Amino acid sequence: MKTLFVAPTRNGVGLTSTALGLARALERQGLKVAFLKPIAQTHERATDDSVHFARTLAHADAPEPIPLADAEEQLSQGGEEDLMENVIALARQAAAGGTGAADVLVAEGLALNERNVYAGALNASLARNLEADVVLVSSLAGVEPAALADELEIAAQAYRRSDGSGLAGYVLNFAPLNLDFGGLLAELRARSRVLAGGELPLLGVVAQSPALSAPRTLDVARHLKAVVLNEGEATLRRVTSTVVTARTVPRMAHLFGPGALVVTPGDREDVVMAAALAHLSGVPLAGLLFTSGSSPEESIERLSRAALTSTLPVLRTETNSYETASRLSRMDPRVPHDDLERMERILDFVADRLDTVPLGTRLRSPDAQGERRLPPSAFRYELIQKARAANKRIVLPEGDEPRTVRAAVRCLEKGIARPVLLAKPDRVRQVAEGQGLTLPDGLELLDPDAIRSHYVEPMVELRKSKGLTAPQAEAQLEDSVVLGTMMLALGEVDGLVSGAVHTTANTVRPALQLIKTAPGVRLVSSIFFMLLPEQVLVYGDAAINPNPNAEELADIAIQSADSAKAFGITPRIAMLSYSTGESGAGKDVEKVRVATGLVRERRPDLPVDGPLQYDAASVLSVGRQKAPNSPVAGRATVFIFPDLNTGNTTYKAVQRSAGVVAIGPMLQGLRKPVNDLSRGALVDDIVYTIALTAIQATQGSTA
Known part of the structure; x- marks a missing residue:
């Protein structure tokens, strides 16, 4: 395991947000990251800010830091060695965590202020005793390039080991929006040997963001x-x-x-x-x-x-x-402990602007199975990156719904997709203005009344076997979901996302009638990506098929495993039931047993086991006890529920009780991607569903 020690060069550089943002950026690379604040920042009895946000947002098993008063007492009595032993014990506790050894430990040093004049030397000692490479954090606020170069040079000398190692890189925060980056970098390198020689690589420049400072x-x-x-x-x-x-x-x-x-x-x-x-x-x-x-x-x-x-x-x-x-004007700039939404945005903002490539492959440590771990932050990051690369045009039939408008703006601004809002343009502008949004150039607004007539004849042709007449088609096209589905059927858009105000049936029925299933696919099913604290799991089917038979259950399992693999998750399929192995009997258990055999027969490349109880599938100790020879028990990533009642209830119970983000449902088996939303969807849910849809559009079909 490698340790990175995040240290400030002076006061007020944004230390905590950088340390936690770095941890998030490393998680996006598929690394398991542990977090440590060795010594509390203040004398306050409340949980340290860094530790609190590491636990609540990064779901890290971060130990309580050594109280600052205790550390100061030990230092004042010449007990630095005892203090460092306590710190090393904390580091081992953090690295072991509750879910196995970490690949990287990010340790945050003490922020510098007028009172703790000892903090600079103490940070250097902490880094040295933790055998850590140091990430220096500085700020572009109120400093000239010449002074900044000297500051970084002095700090580098303090943290460099005797063999010349020990420096991982540096981060510059609070950059002005009009920064001449090239000129700054040239001047810094001209004045600093450690920067000019590449010994201290630049890991990121984080701009000022008034919006993130808003209380x-x-x-x-x-x-x-x-x-x-x-x-x-x-x-x-x-x-x-x-x-x-x-x-x-x-x-x-x-x-x-x-x-x-x-x-x-x-x-x-x-x-x-x-x-x-x-x-x-x-x-x-x-x-x-x-x-x-x-x-x-x-x-x-x-x-x-x-x-x-x-x-x-x-x-x-x-x-x-x-x-x-x-x-x-004198408000404390620290983020309050209960403002998780603001800190979440800050960490994403910082992580988006950090480049962990210069840290090198030395940070990587694959698990014993050689499988890449995919935590939620890495899943979300890769989802957005793949969607950007896809550059797909996605129609949103609920074009004047406030959450949808905000999600469309965000998707266009971040390059996630090219959204098309089906609604009266004046109404969309009114909704945007009411939310304080400025509609960006390039956001497509299509008036349904102006385009509806173009789709009557093609719809009649698509449904001629059902005897659809032109007046009937025109009447059905009054529904914006039907209109958007026709746009998709004709290849004018690459995908459709609906459901913020429409039911699942309203979204799926037109797709089944006009898009139809992919070649060789017998049914349409759905999955949810469940973003648990430690990893992303796939749940299927929790939205479409009420009571699938064994054949259909096998199809759902294969579709779900292929979808998991397409999104970077190594599929290990658990066919769920109320009993494990041969412990139960009855038609419900037998259906799952038969479905498991069909999956093995059709796709011998997929690890699958069933029937398995949920705890046997998800908890390693239980899996070893109940199914000791199973290739899946305790390590399942794809959970296939025996019926809709079980699947929908379970996903919502996990989502609401554990505070888990559930992305989906993502539909599988259609010729072109159509995805449904929960009517309680948040803006982020819509954004990620649009990204999912864009990626599906690159896969030829959604089977």
Whole structure:
């Protein structure tokens, strides 16, 4: 196992986000990564920030760090060696984890500040005792290139081992958006031997991102100790700007945009009513904050009640507007422990901008079976990369649905796909404006009324065996899902994603009628990609077939295994039942037993076993006990449920109870890719489903 020690060159460089972002970037390369914060950053009794986010977001079994007070006491009494022994014990605990040995251990050093003058030397000692290679973290904020080069050179000398090794690379954070990267790199190399010689490679430059620094309205309320008059969406809305009302409304109304926190005395009736109108017009303000302990007059409050008691957060503080604004400017930049959504976005942002290639193949350590491990972050990363490479045109029939609009914008901006929104363009623009979105150039908006007539004749031709007439076709094409399916059938788009507001039947029925199954395929089935903390599993069928017979169950298993392999998951198929092996009898168990035999007969290349109980399939110790000779037990990656009742119930129980992301259902067996969404789908769910669909479109058929 290799250890990487992430160390700052000075104060305020973004140490925690870089350390956890590096861990995520390495996981995307298929490595099993452990995390360690050897010594707590502060004297606070609460869990260290880094450890908290490593556990909640990276699902790492990170041990509690040594309390800072204990470390300082040991150092003050000359007990550094004892301290380092404790650190090494923690490192071994972290590397072993609860799920087997790690390939890489990422250890985060102490951030530097005015109080812990010892931290620089202590970090160097920690890196040396952990036998770690060091990743230096610096910042481009408020520093000239010459000073930065000297800073990196000095830090490199402090961490370089006597044999010249010990340096893994460096990361530069908070880069200005207009950075002359080439000029900066040339100047740094001109002034630093360690940079010029390639001994300290650049691993990434992370730009400033105001959006990622935006606190929630709830965080503002906590910081100001404000009275919450109306909570609304205080846990969801973020403050991207502060509007302190010193001028008349006409001169500042343009500032009342998405994410604006309006700070005003309660007796500014014009401001209160303007904010209420903005909210009722669909502008997602961050909130309304009354200063000086004031509130609006009763008559104004009554007129504005619809806004002041809705989703708009309304706060009150005792300080005046000037002092309140001053206090807001001094908010703690740290991400609160309960703001997981913000930290998740920060880690993805950092990981996207890190290049782990310079770290070399020395970090890789395949498991005993030689199979590549695919954790959720690696699965999501590769999903997006493959979708980008596919560059497919995907139609979204629910084109004016707010989540769908946001997902389409994100997909286009990230190059995941070329989405086509089927909806009235004016309606799409209205929905986007209400969410504070700017529709990017190149986003296709197709008015169904303007194109519907083009598909009547082709649809009649496709359904002529069923006696479909032109008037009937025109009536069916009023349904945007049918219209989008016709676009796919004619090859005008590469895939279709629907279901945010339509039922599964509404999405699947037109596909079966117009797209039909792939050659040689007898049924359409579905899978979910279950993003468990340690790995991605495949569940099938949990959405389409109510009670498949043995033949159909075997087909589902083979389809699901092939899909798993196509998406980088080594298939090991568990045919699930309420009993394992020969322990049970009955027609339900016998169906699974027969289906298992059919899979072995048709695809001898696929590891499969059944009937297996879920715990025997998923837990190694149970599998060894209940099915000791099984090639699958305890290590299954593809779980085939005996019926829809079992599959759908299980996937939702795992998803909701364990907080697991479930991507899907992804349909299998169609001639062209059509995928359904849950009506409770989040924007990210839609984005990943679009990516899945784009990748399926490269595979010829979805069988």
